[in-house]
Amino acid sequence: MSVAASFSDRLGEALAARRHLCVGIDPHRGLLADWGLADDAAGAERMGREVVAAAAGVAACVKPQIAFFERFGSAGYAALERVLADARGAGVPVIADVKRGDIGTSFAAYAEAWLAPGSPLEADAMTVAAYQGFGSLAGACELVREHGKGLFVLAATSNPEAREVQRAQRSDGRSVARAMVDDALACVSPRDTHVSSVGVVLGATLRLEDFGIDTGLPPARPALPVLAPGFGHQGARIEDAREIFGGLGWALLANESRSLLGGGAEGLATRIRERSELVGEALASP
Numbered sequence: 001m002s003v004a005a006s007f008s009d010r011l012g013e014a015l016a017a018r019r020h021l022c023v024g025i026d027p028h029r030g031l032l033a034d035w036g037l038a039d040d041a042a043g044a045e046r047m048g049r050e051v052v053a054a055a056a057g058v059a060a061c062v063k064p065q066i067a068f069f070e071r072f073g074s075a076g077y078a079a080l081e082r083v084l085a086d087a088r089g090a091g092v093p094v095i096a097d098v099k100r101g102d103i104g105t106s107f108a109a110y111a112e113a114w115l116a117p118g119s120p121l122e123a124d125a126m127t128v129a130a131y132q133g134f135g136s137l138a139g140a141c142e143l144v145r146e147h148g149k150g151l152f153v154l155a156a157t158s159n160p161e162a163r164e165v166q167r168a169q170r171s172d173g174r175s176v177a178r179a180m181v182d183d184a185l186a187c188v189s190p191r192d193t194h195v196s197s198v199g200v201v202l203g204a205t206l207r208l209e210d211f212g213i214d215t216g217l218p219p220a221r222p223a224l225p226v227l228a229p230g231f232g233h234q235g236a237r238i239e240d241a242r243e244i245f246g247g248l249g250w251a252l253l254a255n256e257s258r259s260l261l262g263g264g265a266e267g268l269a270t271r272i273r274e275r276s277e278l279v280g281e282a283l284a285s286p
């Protein structure tokens with residue numbers, strides 16, 4: 001078992017210091033152009049490393065979106081490995097946004113790639129899809145427990161076209177999204193104290209009640225981490241985080257990507273600091 005601080009402990013520390021911002025690393029072609037960088041693996045690496053440096057000690061974590069590296073093939077993966085190494089060196093927790101899902105044995109191999117200590121792509125947590133059954137995550141949950149890593153299960157995502165599937169009613173009457181939240185809540189590791197190592201993804205652009213998700217409940221113990229994309233470019237306002245997430249806001253990670261990265265490298269550290277303070281204040285207010 002790894003003796004290093006677990007993802008849930010590090011997240012707990014960040015949240016206690018009111019650091020709720022998750023800075024997305026999404027090297028879109030247009031953003032690379034804004035930064036004066038080439039649309040290639042070296043450009044994506046440069047952006048990623050600058051984001052890590054600017055987020056260190058200010059944001060709760062960073063979230064590289066693998067698609068923007070994968071489009072450059074093996075060079076993109078090598079670039080991402082160096083971004084991840086920088087984050088480890090700077091002590092910045094990383095959620096690898098890989099949205100993996102598969103039958104159990106294949107899924108366990110994905111978890112090994114992204115979460116096993118010493119793997120070239122080692123991150124602290126990864127995004128996963130459990131549409132092949134929550135049980136397909138069992139191998140990953142074991143790895144998470146053994147090595148103090150984290151998972152974020154897609155529940156109600158920010159994109160409007162997901163509504164039909166995620167609001168669909170199961171035979172037990174719950175929505176698919178609600179069942180993902182319940183299953184994540186049940187997946188607590190004995191090692192987790194304040195924050196669970198298995199969280200969910202809930203879009204900030206949604207009315208969660210429409211998905212049968214109750215935001216009026218008191219925080220779970222340990223608290224359920226919620227990765228919340230949809231702020232900034234997709235329209236949700238970070239100032240409204242408390243109103244949107246209610247009791248689910250205690251362990252909220254508010255993600256912004258394009259709205260922070262747009263406008264070039266200049267001023268990035270200031271934008272990150274300001275957004276981080278803003279969301280910290282929004283969630284601290286009663």
Ligand SMILES: O=C(O)c1cc(=O)[nH]c(=O)n1[C@@H]1O[C@H](COP(=O)(O)O)[C@@H](O)[C@H]1O
Pocket residue numbers: 024026065097127156157158159201202203229230231232233234255256257258259
């Ligand atoms: O899992 C995610 O991160 C995710 C889930 C979701 O429901 N919606 C969503 O936008 N995302 C990701 O969050 C990021 C949002 O980027 P911006 O819209 O530029 O802030 C992208 O990397 C998306 O892939």
